[in-house]
Amino acid sequence: MKRSLKTAVGVGLTAIMLFPVYWMINVSFTKDTDMRADPPHLFPLHGTFDGYRAVLDQQLPFLGNSLLIGLGTVALTVIVSAPAGYSLAKLRPRGAGTLSFVLLVAQMIPGVIMAMGFYAIYLKLGVLNSSAGLVLADSTIAVPFGVLIFTAFMSGIPAELVAAAKIDGAGAFRTFWSVILPVSRNAVVTVSLFAFLWAWSDFVFATTLDGGGAQQPITLGIYRYIGNNNQEWNAIMATAVVASIPATLLLIVAQRYVAAGVTAGAVKD
Amino acid sequence: MAPHVTTRASVPAMPETEAGFGRTSRARSSGQWTAWAFLAPVVVYLIAFYAYPLYRNLDLSLHRYTVRSFVQGGAPFSGLDNYRTVFDSPTFWPALTHTAVFTGVSLVFQFSIGMALAIFFHQHFRLSATLRALFLVPWLLPLIVSASTWSWMLNSDSGIVNTALGVFGIGPVNWLTSPDWSLASVTIANIWIGIPFNLVLLYSGLQSIPSEIYEAAALDGATHWSRFWRVTFPLLRPVSAITLLLGLIYTLKVFDIIWIMTRGGPADGSTTLATWSYRLGFGNLLPSFGPGAAVGNLLIILAMVFGLLYIRMQRRTLR
Numbered sequence: 338m339k340r341s342l343k344t345a346v347g348v349g350l351t352a353i354m355l356f357p358v359y360w361m362i363n364v365s366f367t368k369d370t371d372m373r374a375d376p377p378h379l380f381p382l383h384g385t386f387d388g389y390r391a392v393l394d395q396q397l398p399f400l401g402n403s404l405l406i407g408l409g410t411v412a413l414t415v416i417v418s419a420p421a422g423y424s425l426a427k428l429r430p431r432g433a434g435t436l437s438f439v440l441l442v443a444q445m446i447p448g449v450i451m452a453m454g455f456y457a458i459y460l461k462l463g464v465l466n467s468s469a470g471l472v473l474a475d476s477t478i479a480v481p482f483g484v485l486i487f488t489a490f491m492s493g494i495p496a497e498l499v500a501a502a503k504i505d506g507a508g509a510f511r512t513f514w515s516v517i518l519p520v521s522r523n524a525v526v527t528v529s530l531f532a533f534l535w536a537w538s539d540f541v542f543a544t545t546l547d548g549g550g551a552q553q554p555i556t557l558g559i560y561r562y563i564g565n566n567n568q569e570w571n572a573i574m575a576t577a578v579v580a581s582i583p584a585t586l587l588l589i590v591a592q593r594y595v596a597a598g599v600t601a602g603a604v605k606d
Numbered sequence: 607m608a609p610h611v612t613t614r615a616s617v618p619a620m621p622e623t624e625a626g627f628g629r630t631s632r633a634r635s636s637g638q639w640t641a642w643a644f645l646a647p648v649v650v651y652l653i654a655f656y657a658y659p660l661y662r663n664l665d666l667s668l669h670r671y672t673v674r675s676f677v678q679g680g681a682p683f684s685g686l687d688n689y690r691t692v693f694d695s696p697t698f699w700p701a702l703t704h705t706a707v708f709t710g711v712s713l714v715f716q717f718s719i720g721m722a723l724a725i726f727f728h729q730h731f732r733l734s735a736t737l738r739a740l741f742l743v744p745w746l747l748p749l750i751v752s753a754s755t756w757s758w759m760l761n762s763d764s765g766i767v768n769t770a771l772g773v774f775g776i777g778p779v780n781w782l783t784s785p786d787w788s789l790a791s792v793t794i795a796n797i798w799i800g801i802p803f804n805l806v807l808l809y810s811g812l813q814s815i816p817s818e819i820y821e822a823a824a825l826d827g828a829t830h831w832s833r834f835w836r837v838t839f840p841l842l843r844p845v846s847a848i849t850l851l852l853g854l855i856y857t858l859k860v861f862d863i864i865w866i867m868t869r870g871g872p873a874d875g876s877t878t879l880a881t882w883s884y885r886l887g888f889g890n891l892l893p894s895f896g897p898g899a900a901v902g903n904l905l906i907i908l909a910m911v912f913g914l915l916y917i918r919m920q921r922r923t924l925r
Contacts, residue, residue: 343731350723351737357798358743360766361755373764421648430641436649438917443656445913447859449884450902453895454659456887457666460677477655484648509640538748540862545888556750560866563754570758577751584746592739 361581365389365574372570388575396576399558402468403537406554407583409472410536411529414479418528419521422487423513427499437488440481451477452545459546466550474542479532490524491517527594530587537583555580660906666899676895688896692904695897697874697882705878708793708864709857715797717850720804725838727805728812738809745802753866756795757782760867785875788868792876795863800856804849811845812838844919851916858909879905 364372366384425433455474456465464470494517502512518525540556547553559580562573642649667688675681692698727738744752759766760781768778781791815838823833839846861880864870870877870885877885879901887898 340731343726343729344733347726347731347734347737350726351740354741354798354801355743357752357755357759358747360759361751364758375764376769377764377766417647417651420644424641424644428637428641428644430645431638436645439652441917442910442913443652445855445909446656446660447861447880447902447905447909449859449861449880450663450899450906451656451659453666453883453887453899453902454661454663457662457676457895458659473655480648480651480655509644513644534746538750540748540750540866545884556748559750559754563757563866573754574758577754581747581751584743584748588739588742588746 358581361574361577365571365578367571369569369571372568385571388569388571388573389579391569391572392575392579395572396555396558396579399553399555400579402552403554403556403580406468406471406475407533407536409468410475410479411532413472413476414483414532415525415528417476418480418483419487419518419525420513421484422491422524423517425484425488426491427494427517428509437485440484443477443481448478448541452541455542456545466547466552468547468552471539471542471547471552471554472536474546475536475539476532478535478539479528482531483528486528487521487524490521494520523594526591530591530594534584534587537580663899663902666895667897667903669896671895673893676893684896688900689904691897692900697877700874701877701879701882701901704789704876705858705880708789708796708860708876708878709854711793712796712800712857713850713853716800716804716853717846719797720801720849721808721846723801723805724808724812725834727809738805741805742802744799749799749862750866752799753795753863756791756798756863757867760791782868783872785871785873788872788876792864792867795867796857796860799863800853803856804853807849807852808842808845811842811849814845815841847919848916851912851919854912855909855916858905858912879908 363379363381365388366381366386367378368383368385369387371378371383424430425437430436452474455470459465459470498516498520499512502516507515537554538556539554540560543554543557544560547557555576559573559576562569562576668683668685669675669681670684670687671681723741727734758764760768762768762778762780762783765781767781771777771779779787781787819837819841820833823837828836859880860878861884864876864878864881865884868876869889870881883898883901883905885898886894886901
């Protein structure tokens with residue numbers, strides 16, 4: 338096959354794969370009256386911004402909550418997992434193998450089941466329907482991943498660097514803070530990106546732990562739309578488009594971190 | 607969540623540690639204190655936010671909870687009654703079968719399409735890196751976004767899918783509203799979400815195959831097809847196994863897509879263990895937390911079996 342032909346085939350395949358994404362955007366601009374047209378309009382030629390107006394009117398608080406919850410999850414995840422990664426990579430704690438094993442197993446526990454346990458606990462503590470509660474629950478998706486990424490990354494930091502810090506009289510904490518963390522910037526970025534994206538996308542914890550709260554995230558905003566006004570699909574899809582912005586930004590700004598996060602460790606070359 | 611997910615990547619368990627500087631035993635024990643001081647947050651975290659919720663879940667499944675005793679405590683111990691209720695329920699076998707079909711069919715298609723795409727993109731051509739990155743989009747979108755988009759595309763009357771099928775004279779299919787099709791619908795959506803993950807993992811596996819092997823095979827006159835079956839496929843076996851097992855573990859726990867698209871219905875047509883567990887605990891006005899937790903624990907056991915298999919295989923690959 339000629340190279341240009343391959344490119345053409347590649348573009349074609351990508352177009353097929355991304356058709357649902359295009360369709361979401363198309364529907365978000367479609368007028369209510371055209372929504373059930375037969376055949377459906379393939380291009381939003383006589384489009385409307387009504388859907389996006391509805392987002393501005395109704396969904397901004399949800400988006401704000403999601404942003405806060407995402408940032409909170411990032412902070413908690415990095416604070417908990419970076420020191421652990423340092424210890425596992427450089428300080429040779431006894432029982433490291435067991436802990437790494439527990440972390441791997443933790444990743445395999447279905448979220449629905451965690452949600453039920455969390456619900457029982459939160460009900461007793463009275464922290465249902467709060468952003469803080471949701472941050473805690475969302476971080477469980479990211480913490481095991483974070484520790485494993487930090488461990489893998491920090492293992493690659495040359496021992497000489499740590500030894501030099503020690504000779505200069507730096508204690509373990511000082512070494513971690515002023516030497517290891519700055520060098521591990523890439524790992525911090527990867528972990529933060531994924532923690533944010535998972536918290537932003539979370540639906541399971543939101544619907545179980547925050548179903549009746551005043552601080553609901555955007556995923557519940559969309560879910561409520563689907564439940565309530567089945568007819569206004571342009572508003573639903575417009576919200577979906579807006580909710581996809583973080584993922585899109587991530588792909589544009591931090592593509593190499595994303596690929597690294599997906600493959601990290603599952604394949605080691 | 608995507609992957610979320612639904613899908614998450616993981617990293618090998620044992621880090622390589624550097625050789626020490628020959629410390630004395632007192633220094634070593636103080637080193638242990640420091641090491642565990644850094645681990646303390648994550649250990650506390652795991653106990654409070656993993657072990658405790660799981661313990662609560664186990665506790666729920668072993669007691670006869672009502673809404674009242676759920677709030678106030680004091681539910682009577684009921685042994686394995688909740689598990690018996692679950693096994694005797696008419697939903698049990700359908701849910702188990704649907705879980706198996708949903709997982710199996712998703713894996714077969716995700717993996718084979720992912721493999722084909724990985725091989726295609728592995729030939730270097732213009733835009734190949736950019737297009738490959740675009741393929742990640744479905745995996746990165748929030749699941750509620752993908753699920754609601756697919757819901758509208760599969761709408762019986764106004765969905766684009768039925769319109770497209772109509773062009774070929776295939777009558778309107780009630781994708782989401784017929785119990786015969788709902789499982790197929792959620793499986794299709796799930797395959798779409800899972801392809802990128804398979805593509806990325808298999809692509810990185812392909813990259814680690816030295817190109818000299820292909821050159822040698824080409825010199826021996828191997829055709830494209832035999833090169834794939836005799837060179838690529840065997841060399842990709844470890845990576846393929848890991849991709850499939852990870853996919854299996856993640857697909858077993860898929861909840862969002864199914865719940866958002868069909869709520870496991872109609873008439874339990876797309877109920878899996880994950881959605882059933884949720885429906886028992888939260889989906890009805892009168893929740894039955896005990897059986898819900900019991901179903902959840904069964905699902906954990908299932909995921910764990912394959913999880914341990916994955917960890918074993920990963921360790922073997924690393925050696």
